[in-house]
Amino acid sequence: MFAFLRLSLLLLVGLTLVYGAVSLYSRERRRAKLKRRWTERGLTGDRRTFIQRGLKQYDHSLRRRLILLVYILPLTAIALVIYVVNFS
Template sequence: MFGFFRLVLILFVGLTLVYLAVSLYSREVRRAKLRRRWQQKGLTGDRAAFIQRGLRQYDRSFRRKLILLVYIIPLGALMLLVYVINFM
């Protein structure tokens, strides 16, 4: 049982690193898209404020919440595997 908890802890730490990497990458991609949109439309005014508004909208978006599947899918698969091995 102790080995299982150690596995889950190591998996959780690894998934946290993956989550942070994917989250930062996704946010940077969104920032680049906002910069491109600013240049393509030829907008005037404060570019930094435009990008901040876009990133705030992104933080509330469904796409941002989908990144949480990085935790849910592997842990769910592990729980299913433990159940199948032990109880079927």
């Protein structure tokens, strides 16, 4: 039982690191896209506000929520393997 808890803790720590990295990468890609859009369209006004609004929209987007699959998919796969090995 102790080994299972230790494995679970290590898995959650690893998945949290992966989630953080993917989340930061995705957010930076969005920021770069907003900066590029600003320069391509030749917009006027406050560039910083434009980027902040775009990132606020990103925070509520489906893409941001899909990153949570980093947790869901591996844990579901492990649970499925445990179930198949023990009960079939």
